[in-house]
Amino acid sequence: MSKMFFGLKSLGVLSFTCLLQCGLLSAQKIYSISSPGNTTVLAVSAPGGKPGYQLSFKGKRITGWSALDIAVDGVSLSNAEITRYDKPVLHHDSFASPLGEQDSLHSIYQQARLRLKTTAGLSVTIDFRVMDSSVAFRYTVAAGGAVPHELREFTTFAFPSSPLIYQYNQESVFTPTRVDTFSTTTDLPVTIKSNGNYCQVGEAVNLDYTKAELVRGANGNTLVIKFPRDTAVRFYNNIETPWRTLSVAGSAIALAHCRTLSLKLADAPTPGDWSWVKGGKLIRAQLNTQSGLDCIDFAVKHHFQYIMFDAGWYGAEFRSSSDPGQVIPAIDLPRVIAYGKEHHIGVVLYVNYIGLKAKLDTILPLYKQWGVAGLKFGFVDGLTQSGLTWLSQAIKKVQQYGFILNIHDNYKPTGLSRTYPALLTQEGIRGDENSPDAFHNTTLPFTRYFAGAADFTYCFPNPKNTFSKNIKVSKAQQLALSVVYYSPLQAIFWYGQPNDYTNDSEIEFYDYVPTTWNESHYLAGDIGKGIAVARRKGDTWYLGCAAGLQDWQAVLELSFLRTGVPYTVTVYEDDGNQSIRKRTIQLSSRDKLPLKLSAKGGQAFIFRPGNHE
Structure with missing residues (x-):
């Protein structure tokens, strides 16, 4: 990898963008994919033939240069030749979500494609989707032949400094851990705090791959894909890997935007009547x-x-x-x-x-x-x-x-x-x-x-x-x-x-x-401290609030309620005597709802339109 490529780490996003626009880096095959709202920029490069990426969000660098790498039958993407780059194309996807957190889901993204060929003649395609606050990418391999092939993955997620991750495996507890002291594995998705931002590394559409986890990379800033059970993924002819995703937000509650990302990346169901599926x-x-x-x-x-x-x-x-x-x-x-x-x-x-x-x-x-x-x-x-x-x-x-x-x-x-x-x-x-x-x-x-x-x-x-x-x-x-x-x-x-x-x-x-x-709204909260979520079914809203191991306070905006409509609100709360107290209040969209929850406590609310007193 060239010295010039490594030197880009120290460039600010504006300088980096300027260099791209001026064509000064064209010889390095660096491509920039911006989200539809220009909040999220994914830079992709393959100097020396080994692809990498760098993510920026609202002008701030989220990752350093990270590897986009797999190996098929022992041949990695090192020294691969870029045969074609398909420039970003804007896509708008919408679909009904009758069993979800909201009636429908909407996805607006720029999609680009990098085509490579290894020294052994292997054809690999990397697809990228860049959304406001999230990116996703996956590898497609065309290997051919009548014998099985073996694929290993070496994708990395490199952060500017050692991030804090919320480590867990399957049904375990969560252990907040700095990557520079990380000595085990963590499941995907994993939530990360890095340089004032909250990120999540996830996975979408795993049909016939293996389970992937993350381990510490060569330094204390980097997480690397690892297969915990299989040494490799085996396939014939062609394979499409799961999507690797990276989402970012300025707060933990804002990171909730990524909760439907895997659904947006999945294929639609076969056409038909699915009304028989009932929750x-x-x-x-x-x-x-x-x-x-x-x-x-x-x-x-x-x-x-x-x-x-x-x-x-x-x-x-x-x-x-x-x-x-x-x-x-x-x-x-x-x-x-x-x-x-x-x-x-x-x-x-x-x-x-x-x-x-x-x-x-x-x-x-x-x-x-x-x-x-x-x-x-x-x-x-x-x-x-x-x-x-x-x-x-x-x-x-x-x-x-x-x-x-x-x-x-x-x-x-x-x-x-x-x-x-x-x-x-x-x-x-x-x-x-x-x-x-x-x-x-x-x-x-x-x-x-x-x-x-x-x-x-x-x-x-x-x-x-x-x-x-x-x-x-x-x-x-x-x-x-x-x-x-x-x-x-x-x-x-x-x-x-x-x-x-x-x-x-x-x-x-x-x-x-x-x-x-x-309809659903994640209103307030922070990891391990407290959470407030409001959800609507028909004309009725439900609100759930929970505190962590310490007392938790918040003031909730109720602007999600229908304007001009009074609501009769039934509150279910702890009565201080290990039972539930029920009371009724009147609220509207113009009101603010203060929360004062004791440690380990909670409140549940039902908002019904109209004055039922």
């Missing part, structure tokens, strides 16, 4: 007939849409001898399904990966015959190429049979819910099953949830069980998180039994809160 709230039944019937009655009373029989309904889930086509004697499943249909409540069945791999093609038509509404996959392999390839094919099959789907354990979203609308949610998160604290709860909205929906497996106390092992926050925070966290399918009362919930006044908020939304 909703779910309660888990015990492994007997009466519990299933009781859960359906509970679901009707509390406006839930589904019940679920979890692990064990067909026997020990990890034994290959257990048949997911055979129901244990304690459950009269036809009776439960029929009772559910009579009351418009769907039945979801859990199947472990062992049973899925052995009998997926057998149980799908069988469950259709039974009248099952959906499936939950358990203990899948979301870590390897073989596992992710199998999952992509399984998602497609489940959808073809008309089932909704929830994938649990280590699987994370990469935008495939757009391509496959039946994939409502997935886990890949530390939920109430694993006893998260208030720091974790108020870190999730700025990290893992920016990748997409997650099944948090909520718990809530009842008079017979406090679930103190699982719940480390107040009751009002538990209510509020059902608004703060997005998932079209929400598992509520995870460990609770329906007849134990005689505390109707405490759980009333769950009766009303939806799981899909017409």
Whole structure:
């Protein structure tokens, strides 16, 4: 790499742009791609044949020169020749999002393409999309031949100084860590604080690749792609890698703009009627007939849409001898399904990966015959190429049979819910099953949830069980998180039994809160400190606010409300005596709402138009 190329690191963005315009760097093959609003500039170069990029945002350098590099059969992009550069073209994409955080999504971006050929004759294309505040790029390889090829990836994200990352893996806690002391791996997406800005490095559209994580690079400023399980990705003829994404904002709450990025990068679903895919709230039944019937009655009373029989309904889930086509004697499943249909409540069945791999093609038509509404996959392999390839094919099959789907354990979203609308949610998160604290709860909205929906497996106390092992926050925070966290399918009362919930006044908020939304606004917050999110369903707004391990205060603008319309607001809050207090206030779009939350506390609000006093 030339000295001139390295010297560009010290140039300001204005000087760099001037040099580009003046043509002084043309010999270095440096290309500049600006976002539609000119807030975000991606510079791409390949001096010496090794591509790299540098990102600037609002005139400030976000990354230093970072590598765009893969190796196929041991041949990297070093000394590759640029054969063509397709200049940026402006694109406008819009599509409906009926199961999302808002009715529709809009994407405006500049797309460019760099075509390269290696010394071994390998053709590689790198596509770039530059949006206001985000960039995305991916590699496409045309290798040909009848033998399998091996791909390794060496993409880097180099920052001006050692950034702070919120490290985690799958369902672990978050550990704020400086990269210069970083000695493990972190999952994607990862949220980063660097030089006064907030960034997120993410991934979109992983269909048949392997899981990628990030490790420390050659210096304390750089993160590098690493495959944690596979040594390489294997393919025949051609391969298109997942998108690598980098988003930036001036504050943690502003970084919420990237939460739909992976959906915007994913392919549209096949044309058709997807109205049969419905979200909703779910309660888990015990492994007997009466519990299933009781859960359906509970679901009707509390406006839930589904019940679920979890692990064990067909026997020990990890034994290959257990048949997911055979129901244990304690459950009269036809009776439960029929009772559910009579009351418009769907039945979801859990199947472990062992049973899925052995009998997926057998149980799908069988469950259709039974009248099952959906499936939950358990203990899948979301870590390897073989596992992710199998999952992509399984998602497609489940959808073809008309089932909704929830994938649990280590699987994370990469935008495939757009391509496959039946994939409502997935886990890949530390939920109430694993006893998260208030720091974790108020870190999730700025990290893992920016990748997409997650099944948090909520718990809530009842008079017979406090679930103190699982719940480390107040009751009002538990209510509020059902608004703060997005998932079209929400598992509520995870460990609770329906007849134990005689505390109707405490759980009333769950009766009303939806799981899909017409409009959403991230109003205030900071990582691990607090969060406030407002979402609309029809004419009604819901607001969830949660505090971290310390008291949290904020003043919320209510300009999202309809102008000139008074709202009657029901407030659900902690009463100081380990219960929920409900009160009513009047507010309008001109008002400001002050928040004063105690540590680990929360508030949940319902804004109904009109004066109902």
